[in-house]
Amino acid sequence: MSSTTEVPRRGGRYTHAEAILGPELCGRLADTKVLLVGAGGIGCELLKNVVLTGFGHITLLDLDTIDLSNLNRQFLFRKKDIKQSKAMVAAQTAGAFNPNVHIYPIHANIKEPQFDIEWFRGFDIVLNALDNLDARRHVNKMCMAAGIPLVESGTAGYLGQVQPLLKDRTECFDCVLKPTPKSFPVCTIRSTPSQPIHCIVWAKSYLLPQLFGEDEDGTTELDDAEKQGENGGQEIAALRKEALAYRAVRKALRAAETTHDAAKTVFQKVFHSDILNLLSMSDMWRSRAPPTPLDFHAIENHSFVIQEPSKSHTATGGVNGRSSGKPAANGHVNGNAASAPIQQRNGTNAGLKDQRALSLQDNLALFVSSTNRLAARLRAGEETISFDKDDDDTLDFVTAASNLRSAAYYIERKTRWEVKEMAGNIIPAIATTNAIISGLIVLQALHILRKSYGALKIVHLQFKPSVPLGTVNLCPPNPKCAICRDTYTTVLCDPTNVTLGEIIDGILGDGNGEHGGTGRREVSVYEDKRVLSDPDWDDNLERTLESLNVTRGKFLTIVDEEGEWGDIAVALSVLPPNRPADGPSLILPSPLPKPTHTPRRTSPAPTVSRKRSAPDDDIEESEPLSKRPRINGAITVPQMGSPSKKRRLEDEGLVMLSGATDEVDDEVIVID
Ligand SMILES: Nc1ncnc2c1ncn2[C@@H]1O[C@H](COP(=O)(O)OP(=O)(O)OP(=O)(O)O)[C@@H](O)[C@H]1O
Numbered sequence: 181m182s183s184t185t186e187v188p189r190r191g192g193r194y195t196h197a198e199a200i201l202g203p204e205l206c207g208r209l210a211d212t213k214v215l216l217v218g219a220g221g222i223g224c225e226l227l228k229n230v231v232l233t234g235f236g237h238i239t240l241l242d243l244d245t246i247d248l249s250n251l252n253r254q255f256l257f258r259k260k261d262i263k264q265s266k267a268m269v270a271a272q273t274a275g276a277f278n279p280n281v282h283i284y285p286i287h288a289n290i291k292e293p294q295f296d297i298e299w300f301r302g303f304d305i306v307l308n309a310l311d312n313l314d315a316r317r318h319v320n321k322m323c324m325a326a327g328i329p330l331v332e333s334g335t336a337g338y339l340g341q342v343q344p345l346l347k348d349r350t351e352c353f354d355c356v357l358k359p360t361p362k363s364f365p366v367c368t369i370r371s372t373p374s375q376p377i378h379c380i381v382w383a384k385s386y387l388l389p390q391l392f393g394e395d396e397d398g399t400t401e402l403d404d405a406e407k408q409g410e411n412g413g414q415e416i417a418a419l420r421k422e423a424l425a426y427r428a429v430r431k432a433l434r435a436a437e438t439t440h441d442a443a444k445t446v447f448q449k450v451f452h453s454d455i456l457n458l459l460s461m462s463d464m465w466r467s468r469a470p471p472t473p474l475d476f477h478a479i480e481n482h483s484f485v486i487q488e489p490s491k492s493h494t495a496t497g498g499v500n501g502r503s504s505g506k507p508a509a510n511g512h513v514n515g516n517a518a519s520a521p522i523q524q525r526n527g528t529n530a531g532l533k534d535q536r537a538l539s540l541q542d543n544l545a546l547f548v549s550s551t552n553r554l555a556a557r558l559r560a561g562e563e564t565i566s567f568d569k570d571d572d573d574t575l576d577f578v579t580a581a582s583n584l585r586s587a588a589y590y591i592e593r594k595t596r597w598e599v600k601e602m603a604g605n606i607i608p609a610i611a612t613t614n615a616i617i618s619g620l621i622v623l624q625a626l627h628i629l630r631k632s633y634g635a636l637k638i639v640h641l642q643f644k645p646s647v648p649l650g651t652v653n654l655c656p657p658n659p660k661c662a663i664c665r666d667t668y669t670t671v672l673c674d675p676t677n678v679t680l681g682e683i684i685d686g687i688l689g690d691g692n693g694e695h696g697g698t699g700r701r702e703v704s705v706y707e708d709k710r711v712l713s714d715p716d717w718d719d720n721l722e723r724t725l726e727s728l729n730v731t732r733g734k735f736l737t738i739v740d741e742e743g744e745w746g747d748i749a750v751a752l753s754v755l756p757p758n759r760p761a762d763g764p765s766l767i768l769p770s771p772l773p774k775p776t777h778t779p780r781r782t783s784p785a786p787t788v789s790r791k792r793s794a795p796d797d798d799i800e801e802s803e804p805l806s807k808r809p810r811i812n813g814a815i816t817v818p819q820m821g822s823p824s825k826k827r828r829l830e831d832e833g834l835v836m837l838s839g840a841t842d843e844v845d846d847e848v849i850v851i852d
C-alpha cells in the first residue's frame with residue numbers, strides 16, 4: 181500500500197466513510213493527529229474505530245501491562261500477551277486492520293514531564309479512555325493549556341458517557357465538581373465494624389499499608405478525625421497507641437529470617453492484643469456486641485470456640501450469613517470440623533475456587549501464607565506494597581485479614597471472589613457498553629474536526645429501553661473554574677539557571693507597548709498546591725526553578741493580589757535542542773499574556789486595606805501566608821482563598837458519571 185497522504189480515498193475501504201463524512205473530512209483524516217490515552221476497555225474499542233475510520237496518525241499511550249482479567253473485553257489482547265505493554269500490543273494488533281494508518285504506541289504514564297504542553301500541541305484532538313479521575317484531570321488541564329479539543333468518556337456497567345471539552349466554548353472536565361468518594365468514619369473502620377465492607381476497608385486501607393506500606397506511624401488519620409470532631413477521645417487515644425505499636429511488627433516482617441513466627445506476631449497483635457485493648461474500654465460496648473479476641477493456636481488446632489453475642493447486641497448479621505443472632509449450633513465459629521458441614525449446607529463449595537467459602541482455619545492459613553509471601557517480597561527489595569486486586573498476594577492478605585476480623589466481630593465472611601469485587605471497587609465492565617461509547621466518541625470527534633460545534637452533545641448511555649441514548653447540550657465554561665479560566669502561556673527555559681523572580685518579572689513585563697504584558701504588580705505564585713512566593717514573602721525569588729522543584733511539564737500560577745487581573749498559568753517547557761550554546765536560558769512568549777482585567781471600584785473611605793475587604797481573603801487574613809510552615813522552600817496551602825483556588829484542593833476519587841448515571845453512585849463504594 182502507498183503512504184497515508186497518497187492513498188486514494190475514493191472507493192475501496194473508504195467508500196462508506198466518504199459517503200458519511202463527505203470527501204473533504206474523509207480526506208483530511210489521513211493527516212489528522214490524534215492522541216488516545218488509555219488502551220483498556222474503552223481504549224481497545226476506540227483504537228479499532230479510529231483505525232478503521234482512517235485517522236492517519238494515532239499516538240496510543242498506556243502505562244499498564246496486560247492482565248488475565250483484561251482478556252474478556254480488551255479484544256486486541258490474547259493470553260500470550262499477558263505481562264506485555266498494552267499500548268505496544270494494541271498498536272500491533274490494530275495496525276493490521278488498516279495499513280494506511282500509523283500508530284505510535286507509548287508505554288508510559290501520561291503525567292510524565294516529557295508529555296508537556298508543547299507535546300500536547302502536536303495533536304489535533306485528544307481522546308480519553310481512562311479509568312481514574314487523577315489522569316482525567318491531568319489530561320483536561322493539558323488540553324485546556326494547549327488549546328486542544330478533548331473528548332472525555334467513561335463507562336460503569338451498562339451506563340456510559342461521552343463529553344466533548346473545548347477551551348472557551350464548553351465546560352472543561354473541572355468546571356463542575358465531581359462527587360467526593362464515599363468514606364466511612366475512622367472509628368467504624370478501626371474499632372467498631374458492623375459490615376463486611378468495614379473489615380475489607382480496614383484490611384486494605386489500614387492493615388496492609390501499616391505492615392507493608394510507607395513507614396508512617398498511622399496517626400495522621402486520627403489527627404484528622406479529632407480535628408473533624410469525630411466522637412471518642414478515649415478511643416482515639418487507644419487507637420493512637422495501637423498505631424505506634426505497629427513499628428515492632430513492621431520490623432519483624434523485615435527481619436532477615438521471617439517465617440511462620442512473623443505472621444504469628446502480626447496475628448497476635450492485630451487479632452488478639454488490639455482487640456483486648458479495645459475491650460478494656462467498657463463504655464464502647466454498652467450498646468454494641470464486644471468483639472472476641474482470636475486465638476491462633478486454638479484456630480490452628482480446630483478448637484477455637486466463640487460465643488456469638490445476644491441478639492440485643494448484634495448490630496448486623498451473624499456468621500456466614502446467619503442473621504439470627506443465635507449462638508452457632510455448637511458454639512463454634514467455623515473454627516473446627518463443624519465448618520465443613522456448614523459450607524456443604526450452604527452449597528458454596530461448588531463452582532470456582534475463588535467462590536468457595538473459607539473456614540476460619542482456611543483464613544488463618546491464608547493469612548500466614550500471604551503475610552509470608554508479602555514479607556519475602558519486602559526482603560527481596562520491594563520497598564512498599566499496596567493493594568492491587570490483580571496482585572494475588574495482596575488480595576489473599578486482604579481476604580484473610582478481613583475475614584478474621586469479621587469473625588472477631590460476628591460479621592458475615594466473604595469469599596475471595598467477593599472480596600476482590602468489593603476491595604477493587606469493581607463494577608462489572610461490559611464490552612457492549614464500551615463499544616457503544618467508543619462509537620459515540622468518534623462521532624463527537626468528527627463533529628469537532630468538522631468544526632460543527634453546534635452538533636456537539638454530551639451523550640449518556642442510560643437505563644431506558646425506550647431512549648437508550650440521552651443527550652445534553654453543552655454548557656459554557658464555569659467563570660470560576662480554576663483550570664479553564666486561567667490565561668495559559670508557555671516559557672521555554674533551563675530550570676537549572678532561571679530563577680523564579682526572572683520568570684515572574686519576565687511574564688508581567690513593563691506593561692508598555694505591544695509586548696508589554698500587564699506590568700509589575702503584587703502577585704502570589706503557586707505551583708500546584710504550593711505557594712512559592714507572595715507580596716510579603718520573596719525568599720524564593722532568587723532561587724532557581726530546579727531548586728524549587730519546578731521543572732518541565734509543571735505550571736506556575738501567577739495570582740493578582742488585588743484580584744483585578746485574571747490568573748496566568750505559565751507552562752514550563754524545554755529550550756529548543758538546536759539553540760546556540762551561548763543563547764538565553766529563558767525564552768518568553770511574545771506577546772506577553774494579558775489576562776482579563778476588572779478594575780476594582782474604589783471605596784470612598786478605605787479604613788482597612790483593599791485586601792481585607794475581599795470576603796474570600798478571610799482565610800489569608802487569619803493566617804498570613806508568610807507565617808505558614810514552609811516545606812521544601814514553599815508553603816503548603818491549608819485552604820486557598822478564592823473559590824477557584826479551593827477547587828484545586830478537592831479530594832480526588834472515582835469518577836461518578838453525572839445526570840442519567842447518578843443511580844450508579846449508590847452501588848459504588850469508594851474505599852480510598
Ligand atoms: N496516568 C495514566 N497514564 C496512562 N494510562 C493510564 C493512566 N491511568 C490509567 N491508564 C490506563 O487507562 C486504561 C483504562 O482502562 P480500563 O478502565 O479498562 O482499566 P483496566 O485497568 O484495563 O481494567 P480493570 O481496571 O477493569 O482491570 C488502563 O489500561 C490504564 O492502564
Ligand SMILES: [Zn+2]
Pocket residue numbers: 351352353354355356657658661662663664665
Ligand atoms: Zn473549567
